[in-house]
Structures are given as C-alpha cells and as structure tokens.
Amino acid sequence: xxxxxxxxxxxxxxxxxVQINCTYQTSxxxxxxxxxxxxxxxxxxxxxxxxDGLEEKGRFSSFLSRSKGYSYLLLKELxxxxxxxxxxxxxxxxxxxxxxxxxxxxLKVEL
Amino acid sequence: EAGVAQSPRYKIIEKRQxxxxxxxxxxxxxxxxxxxxxxGQGPKLLIQFQNNGVVDDSQLPKDxxxxxxxxxxxxxLKIQPAKLEDSAVYLCASTRFLGQGTDTQYFGPGTRLTVx
Numbered sequence: 001x002x003x004x005x006x007x008x009x010x011x012x013x014x015x016x017x018v019q020i021n022c023t024y025q026t027s028x029x030x031x032x033x034x035x036x037x038x039x040x041x042x043x044x045x046x047x048x049x050x051x052d053g054l055e056e057k058g059r060f061s062s063f064l065s066r067s068k069g070y071s072y073l074l075l076k077e078l079x080x081x082x083x084x085x086x087x088x089x090x091x092x093x094x095x096x097x098x099x100x101x102x103x104x105x106x107l108k109v110e111l
Numbered sequence: 112e113a114g115v116a117q118s119p120r121y122k123i124i125e126k127r128q129x130x131x132x133x134x135x136x137x138x139x140x141x142x143x144x145x146x147x148x149x150x151g152q153g154p155k156l157l158i159q160f161q162n163n164g165v166v167d168d169s170q171l172p173k174d175x176x177x178x179x180x181x182x183x184x185x186x187x188l189k190i191q192p193a194k195l196e197d198s199a200v201y202l203c204a205s206t207r208f209l210g211q212g213t214d215t216q217y218f219g220p221g222t223r224l225t226v227x
Contacts, residue, residue: 004153031213042115042202042218043154050213087153091213096166097142097206099216101153 002028004102006088011108012078019072020105022088026069033099034062034073035087043087046073075107083109113137115219117203123225129191132222135184136205142166144216145178145188146202154202160186161208190224198226 005023012018024032031050035043047055049064049071061074073086085104091097116135124130136143142161146154157176159166163183171178175194180186190197200221208214 033215035218040223042220045215045217048213048215089153096159096161097208097214097216098144098156098159098167101155103151103153 002090002092002100004088004090004100006086006102006105008103009106009108011110012075014078014080014109014111016078017074017076018078018107019074020086020088020107022071022073022102024069024071024088024090026066028092028094029066029069029090030093031091032062032064032071033089033091034060034071035089037085037087037104039084046086078109080109080111083107115203115205115217117201117219117222119222120220121223121225123227124193125227126195127192129189130193130224131187131189132201132203132224134186134188134203134219136186136203137217140205140207140217141183142206142208142214143180143186144204144206145186146204148200148202148221150199157188193224193226195226198224200224 034046037043047062054063059076064071087104088102089099145157148154157171158168160180178188202221203219204216206214
C-alpha cells in the first residue's frame with residue numbers, strides 16, 4: 001500500500017504559526033492535496049501541489065518537495081476556528097484520480 | 112453552484128440490518144466517489160464511478176457492500192447485512208474528472224452510521 005504519514009496531534013497558540021508535515025512514498029506521485037475537516041463535517045479543500053515549491057493562499061501555504069516525498073501545510077496568524085483535523089491526500093499515477101489519505105493531524109488552537 | 116448532497120445525515124441500525132445511503136454530486140461532475148471514514152482515521156475509498164461505470168471497487172467489501180450509479184448522476188451505497196465495524200461516516204465526493212490528471216474532489220456532508 002501507499003503510506004501517507006502525518007503527526008496525529010498538534011497544539012498551538014492563537015496568533016502563532018504552525019507547520020503540519022506530511023511524508024509519502026515518491027513512486028508514482030501525481031499530486032498532493034490538503035483538506036481541512038472540522039469535527040462532524042465534510043473535508044473542505046485547502047490546497048493542491050504538483051510541482052516543487054510553495055503555494056500561498058492567504059493565511060495558509062503549502063509546500064512540496066517531490067524528491068523528498070515531503071509536504072507541509074503552514075498556517076499563519078492562527079485563529080480558534082482553525083482547530084480542526086488537517087488531512088494530507090496523495091494522488092498516484094494509474095489511480096484514476098484516486099486519493100490516498102493520511103490519518104489526519106488534529107490541530108488544537110489555544111488562547 | 113450547489114454542493115454534493117447526501118442523505119440521511121445520521122442513521123442508527125442494529126447489526127445484521129440493511130441500510131442505504133444516497134448521494135447527488137455537483138451538477139456536471141462525471142466522477143463520483145464513496146469513502147468510509149472511521150473515527151480518528153482518514154477517509155478510505157470504497158468505490159469510484161465515472162459516469163455510470165465502476166473505475167475502482169478494489170476496497171469495497173463486496174460480500175456486504177454494493178453501490179450503483181445507474182444514470183450517471185446520483186448514487187446509492189448499500190450495506191447488507193451490517194456489522195458493528197461498519198460504524199463510520201460515509202462520505203461522497205465528486206469531480207469533473209474525465210481522463211488522466213488530477214482534479215479536486217468536493218465532499219458532501221456525510222452520513223454518520225452507528226451499528227448497535
């Protein structure tokens with residue numbers, strides 16, 4: 001199988017910056033997604049990376065290094081509403097747009 | 112643009128009973144996915160349709176799970192008979208995707224199934 005690894009839990013302070021890492025096997029890589037999922041709700045799309053580098057979208061940025069099989073999601077100016085699970089999902093070639101998800105990183109933002 | 116619709120939102124059944132979930136994807140989206148998300152885990156793909164054909168059902172427990180998308184629009188996922196370990200959220204997602212490449216999947220609100 002294709003393992004997607006990310007930390008289970010993280011805690012950060014309101015107003016701070018947090019980086020959530022994701023690693024995956026590089027063979028057949030065809031794109032990486034980050035989704036946000038609040039408790040009891042559906043995952044919502046945050047970002048997509050297929051080329052190396054940083055993609056910035058407001059307070060959220062996502063970075064990809066294809067050679068290292070590594071991505072991170074950077075959240076700036078944390079707000080209480082950012083408390084959620086952050087899912088890393090990878091598309092592999094031959095998968096017909098199928099995504100393999102990590103277990104998610106539960107982020108808790110504290111005052 | 113309306114999002115992915117799912118019903119019911121919640122369902123409680125006893126083991127060995129049957130249950131069905133319904134999904135209506137975003138209008139014009141050719142590809143539809145059913146995922147199972149067990150508490151504390153990421154979504155796991157059960158089945159992928161493109162129009163009314165099955166693209167991938169390799170992780171669908173076919174002895175008890177079935178799914179159809181007869182007219183290439185809405186879809187039904189059925190479990191018969193249910194087991195305790197089927198307790199999970201069942202998510203439906205859709206994309207415009209018609210060929211190779213990677214397209215963003217948009218998720219519905221999910222159906223939370225509890226099997227007692």
